[in-house]
Amino acid sequence: MKRTLIIALTAATIVFSMSARCENNWYFGAQYxxxxxxSQPDRELESVGVIGGYQFNEYxxxxxxYNTGTSGYSHPFYVVGSPEAKYKEDIDTQISLLIRASYPVYNGFHLYSLAGIxxxxxxxxxxxSLTDLDGNTTQTYPYVLKFSDSGFTYGVGLNYQATEAVGLFVDYQVLPELKFGSGSSNDWRSINLGITFAF
Structure with a gap:
């Protein structure tokens, strides 16, 4: 039994390696x-980033x-003696590790699903800011709180293989629920547009 298992595993490894040499490729790209x-109110955030992947086979x-935030949510709020008080939320960095399962549908178009963390x-x-009795702003006080959330993510998308090397994609992704400070958890979604280059 052990010998059969070893032979089967060895054969699978050889087939996988041959397939990798023939079909597999690395790809890199960028996304928005x-x-x-x-939430109340809804937050709209934007980020840009890079993508790196390894295609085992067609499927x-x-x-x-890896993304970094480019636009966050902000609004003014009232603080006694501080007419220019502000509140702002921003994505610092966001990283995902995903498995992508694709299926060709028509002339270079592939539907795919995503799952990962x-x-x-x-x-x-x-x-x-503090304002003195004469109405002059004397000092501004920024206060920064840093948070981190992680969890399961999934989504669906469509890829168009424009050439052998260049692909264009759009996908919809459900991100782990986000909790601002001590508030309740909120649904977090994204629509991603990007381009990839195979090597």
Whole structure:
């Protein structure tokens, strides 16, 4: 039994290695991500990043995505003696490790599903200023809180293979629930647009 198992594993490894040499390739690219956190009020966040992946065959890939925030949510709030107090939420960094299962549908178009884990680092910044009796701003006080959330993520997408080397994609991703400070957890979704280059 042991010998049969060893032979089977060896044969599978050889077949996999041959397949890897013939079909597999690395790909790299960039993406833009428009994200929404369902809360009161809803938060709209934006990020840009890079993608790196390895395609095992026509159907299965593993990839990582690394994003950094470019636009966050902000609003003014009232603090006695500080007419310019502000509140802001921003994505710092966001990294995902994903398995992508693809299926060709028509002339270079592939439907795919994503599943994996995402870790998001984000920060909340509040700023207020002291005003003296003459109405002059004397000092501004920023206060930054840093948070991190991670968990299961999944999604679906469509890829168009424009050439052998260049692919264009759009996908919808459900991110781990986000909890701002001590508040309740909120649904977090993103729509991603990007381009990849195979090597």
């Amino acid at each position: 991500s428009a994200q929404e956190v369902t 299965v890939s593993i990839e990582t995505r 995402t870790k998001s680092d984000y920060e909340i910044t509040t700023s207020s």
